[in-house]
Amino acid sequence: MPLIEAKDIIVRFSIRRGWRRSSFNAVDNVDLEIEQGTIVGLLGESGSGKTTLGKVTLDLIKPTKGVVKFMGKNIMEMNKEEYMRYRINAQYIPQDPYASLHPFKKVRDILQEIVKYHRLANNDKEALEMILDTMSKVGLNPPEKYFDKYPFQLSGGERQRVSIARALILKPMYIVADEPVTMLDASLKGAIVNTIKNAIATIGISLLFITHEITLLQYFGSQTNVLVMYLGKVVEQAPLKELLHNPLHPYTQALASAIPVADPKARTTRKLLLRGAPPSPLNKPPGCVLSDRCPFAIEKCRREQPILKAISPNHLIACHLY
Amino acid sequence: MSEVLLSTKNLSVSYYNTKVVSNASFNIYKGETYALVGESGCGKSTIASSIMRTLPEIAHINPDSQIVYHMGASAIDLLKVPENEFSRRFRWKEIAMVPQGALNALNPTIRIRDHFIETAKAHDLEKEEALERAWKLLEAVKLDPQRVLNLYPIEMSGGMKQRVLITMALFLNPKLVLLDEPTTALDVLTQREILILLGELKAKYSLTYMLITHDIALVADLADRVAVIYAGRIVEDSSVDNIFYDPKHPYTIGLLRAVPKLGEFKEPEVIPGSTPDYKRLPPGCKFIPRCPFAMDICRKEEPPLVEIDKGHFVACWLYMKR
Numbered sequence: 001m002p003l004i005e006a007k008d009i010i011v012r013f014s015i016r017r018g019w020r021r022s023s024f025n026a027v028d029n030v031d032l033e034i035e036q037g038t039i040v041g042l043l044g045e046s047g048s049g050k051t052t053l054g055k056v057t058l059d060l061i062k063p064t065k066g067v068v069k070f071m072g073k074n075i076m077e078m079n080k081e082e083y084m085r086y087r088i089n090a091q092y093i094p095q096d097p098y099a100s101l102h103p104f105k106k107v108r109d110i111l112q113e114i115v116k117y118h119r120l121a122n123n124d125k126e127a128l129e130m131i132l133d134t135m136s137k138v139g140l141n142p143p144e145k146y147f148d149k150y151p152f153q154l155s156g157g158e159r160q161r162v163s164i165a166r167a168l169i170l171k172p173m174y175i176v177a178d179e180p181v182t183m184l185d186a187s188l189k190g191a192i193v194n195t196i197k198n199a200i201a202t203i204g205i206s207l208l209f210i211t212h213e214i215t216l217l218q219y220f221g222s223q224t225n226v227l228v229m230y231l232g233k234v235v236e237q238a239p240l241k242e243l244l245h246n247p248l249h250p251y252t253q254a255l256a257s258a259i260p261v262a263d264p265k266a267r268t269t270r271k272l273l274l275r276g277a278p279p280s281p282l283n284k285p286p287g288c289v290l291s292d293r294c295p296f297a298i299e300k301c302r303r304e305q306p307i308l309k310a311i312s313p314n315h316l317i318a319c320h321l322y
Numbered sequence: 323m324s325e326v327l328l329s330t331k332n333l334s335v336s337y338y339n340t341k342v343v344s345n346a347s348f349n350i351y352k353g354e355t356y357a358l359v360g361e362s363g364c365g366k367s368t369i370a371s372s373i374m375r376t377l378p379e380i381a382h383i384n385p386d387s388q389i390v391y392h393m394g395a396s397a398i399d400l401l402k403v404p405e406n407e408f409s410r411r412f413r414w415k416e417i418a419m420v421p422q423g424a425l426n427a428l429n430p431t432i433r434i435r436d437h438f439i440e441t442a443k444a445h446d447l448e449k450e451e452a453l454e455r456a457w458k459l460l461e462a463v464k465l466d467p468q469r470v471l472n473l474y475p476i477e478m479s480g481g482m483k484q485r486v487l488i489t490m491a492l493f494l495n496p497k498l499v500l501l502d503e504p505t506t507a508l509d510v511l512t513q514r515e516i517l518i519l520l521g522e523l524k525a526k527y528s529l530t531y532m533l534i535t536h537d538i539a540l541v542a543d544l545a546d547r548v549a550v551i552y553a554g555r556i557v558e559d560s561s562v563d564n565i566f567y568d569p570k571h572p573y574t575i576g577l578l579r580a581v582p583k584l585g586e587f588k589e590p591e592v593i594p595g596s597t598p599d600y601k602r603l604p605p606g607c608k609f610i611p612r613c614p615f616a617m618d619i620c621r622k623e624e625p626p627l628v629e630i631d632k633g634h635f636v637a638c639w640l641y642m643k644r
Contacts, residue, residue, distance in 0.1 A: 218587050
């Protein structure tokens with residue numbers, strides 16, 4: 001039984017433009033399954049719906065249609081106790097370490113508040129121990145040094161570590177990390193991803209890692225299952241190694257060839273497979289979401305939406321070419 | 323080698339009593355792309371601001387510093403030019419800058435056309451002439467001028483805004499363009515498009531670029547020569563091939579190792595320690611606390627930037643014959 005299971009998720013956002021009201025599907029018929037203790041990568045450009053999907057699994061956004069199950073139980077049908085347990089066990093690491101910490105609270109208070117709210121500790125000493133333990137786990141060493149600091153006194157990397165500590169302190173079973181390192185320096189990215197990786201490995205947490213950088217997913221190993229999203233749709237799903245060496249969907253191919261590589265010799269081999277920007281989600285093409293930019297588009301692509309189907313046991317793709 | 327366009331000599335900048343750039347000397351040759359690379363807070367943007375003379379008032383440039391700009395046969399020390407002359411003759415006309423953060427650099431309350439008209443007013447250009455020039459440049463960056471000129475910044479995507487900013491930098495026909503993190507905050511595919519575009523513009527308008535970034539992959543893609551900066555000091559300066567295939571300074575080596583390579587699934591390698599604290603810099607080499615090869619002399623004396631091979635400058639005691 002998967003730990004988190006999202007089925008047929010549709011999230012519809014509506015916007016007003018003058019008198020007209022229009023809506024679009026930010027997430028359009030997506031399935032997501034995460035087994036206990038595994039890592040799933042969610043790859044896509046901005047506006048692809050990856051954050052929305054992540055938040056749906058945390059019940060931070062209610063889907064317009066579809067079901068989210070936690071340990072086999074529909075979260076909409078949980079009783080209060082079960083729902084509380086789900087909430088404690090599903091945590092979130094936000095993208096922007098500069099905006100997500102309370103500016104008037106010290107690190108100690110930020111963490112203590114969570115422990116107190118959920119009554120996880122019997123007394124102050126136990127609470128303190130939990131905080132110390134979590135802080136050293138995320139690399140805030142020695143914890144005493146950071147206790148009485150306000151977020152503005154910390155560097156970007158340290159802030160993100162506090163964010164990670166905040167998610168870990170409840171010892172959750174499931175974490176959504178939403179672009180946790182985009183705002184950080186190149187030399188720090190690896191360190192932070194490593195921290196997340198080690199922290200979840202020791203207690204077997206499941207992780208949904210949302211990113212637009214395919215190279216970051218490599219740190220989680222070649223067998224990490226990756227979903228590629230474009231305009232609310234999952235266009236390809238495969239283990240990372242397969243995705244890098246044998247990308248099949250034209251969008252994945254374009255992404256793979258556009259990845260910046262730290263090698264001056266690779267310059268000449270770069271090419272741009274997709275031109276232009278993704279269309280506004282308000283006027284998605286009627287057929288395949290990529291049909292207006294895809295160099296291989298055939299008549300069928302413009303009419304009919306391809307469905308995600310398996311072409312080998314764990315390689316799924318939504319494209320009429322296959 | 324072709325002729326020098328701009329060179330700095332012993333450029334030192336302090337904020338209050340903290341020296342953030344220390345004795346930076348480098349040459350930028352006509353027609354090349356020169357990259358300043360380093361982590362955030364290493365002083366690379368301060369160097370750019372000193373060249374544009376847009377430093378905040380609290381900044382103090384050491385009187386020994388020189389920024390020499392070569393115009394035909396004459397060499398002019400930009401730091402000695404009075405401000406009104408600098409803004410009339412140099413800023414934007416000879417040296418322009420594409421600022422960091424494409425998403426917030428435009429005035430949200432006026433249309434794109436008014437951005438150009440304002441610039442024209444400040445430089446005594448006729449409105450019609452200005453719009454005509456803007457039209458041509460917008461076509462050169464592959465935007466539809468008819469449409470874009472009437473848009474507000476909020477109506478444009480990140481990639482479009484970045485293109486408009488590039489257009490504005492090129493508006494007065496500069497020779498040297500400073501690119502401050504030109505692709506951060508853009509999607510992978512958009513990044514690739516902007517990079518290709520920058521290459522085209524450089525050839526078309528015979529520009530010289532100074533690239534400021536922390537993104538190693540971007541450097542590999544764009545630069546001809548690279549200066550690696552640590553704690554406000556140039557620690558290594560050489561051709562892009564030397565930097566990537568024969569790095570000498572331990573910091574450069576660490577920086578390159580920290581970047582994941584495509585198709586490699588291994589633990590991230592991290593430079594130990596944290597970014598330097600300018601208030602508490604060690605007396606000798608500033609990289610000592612993080613350097614795996616630190617020797618006695620490193621603790622006592624700061625290494626000078628020395629040419630160890632033709633065109634390969636390194637500031638490290640490991641490579642110095644004594």
